[in-house]
Amino acid sequence: xxxxxxxxxxxxxxxxxxxxxxxxxxxxxxxxxxxxxxxxxxxxxxxxxxxxxxxxxxxxxxxxxxxxxxxxxxxxxxxxxxxxxxxxxxxxxxxxxxxxxxxxxxxxxxxxxxxxxxxxxxxxxxxxxxxxxxxxxxxxxxxxxxxxxxxxxxxxxxxxxxxxxxxxxxxx
Ligand SMILES: [Zn+2]
Numbered sequence: 001x002x003x004x005x006x007x008x009x010x011x012x013x014x015x016x017x018x019x020x021x022x023x024x025x026x027x028x029x030x031x032x033x034x035x036x037x038x039x040x041x042x043x044x045x046x047x048x049x050x051x052x053x054x055x056x057x058x059x060x061x062x063x064x065x066x067x068x069x070x071x072x073x074x075x076x077x078x079x080x081x082x083x084x085x086x087x088x089x090x091x092x093x094x095x096x097x098x099x100x101x102x103x104x105x106x107x108x109x110x111x112x113x114x115x116x117x118x119x120x121x122x123x124x125x126x127x128x129x130x131x132x133x134x135x136x137x138x139x140x141x142x143x144x145x146x147x148x149x150x151x152x153x154x155x156x157x158x159x160x161x162x163x164x165x166x167x168x169x170x171x172x
Pocket of ligand 1: 023
């Protein structure tokens with residue numbers, strides 16, 4: 001039935017990624033085991049939805065919380081059953097929104113994420129995350145050639161890719 005689920009998700013526009021074979025805490029296994037955990041899923045995805053998944057690993061429990069941990073190297077590059085794989089990004093444990101892609105704080109290989117559930121603004125639900133973004137979010141002014149950022153974030157504004165940065169003052 002899982003094959004049906006995967007195909008349905010892809011046909012309905014969902015992105016399917018990698019969450020390891022057995023959901024281990026990556027702090028408790030070694031690099032060879034990490035390759036088995038990550039590569040095993042890529043092999044399955046390639047078998048069931050070839051070329052139609054995203055090379056992104058959602059880290060079980062968010063572990064090891066550190067890009068420099070040796071197992072991270074085995075998440076990004078490895079071999080399984082003689083076939084090499086490459087991971088483009090990893091997802092941290094869900095609790096807060098990431099910085100804008102135009103911020104220095106943004107790392108495309110180690111993404112923060114939020115859960116899209118409502119818990120009346122408690123425990124890092126979607127409402128709590130939106131509230132926290134009130135004064136820090138980058139917004140759109142409708143012009144694809146500009147980046148509109150909160151002026152308080154001036155120091156964290158990173159590469160703007162030839163777009164014109166425009167500061168704004170968020171409403172209280
Ligand atoms: Zn999980």
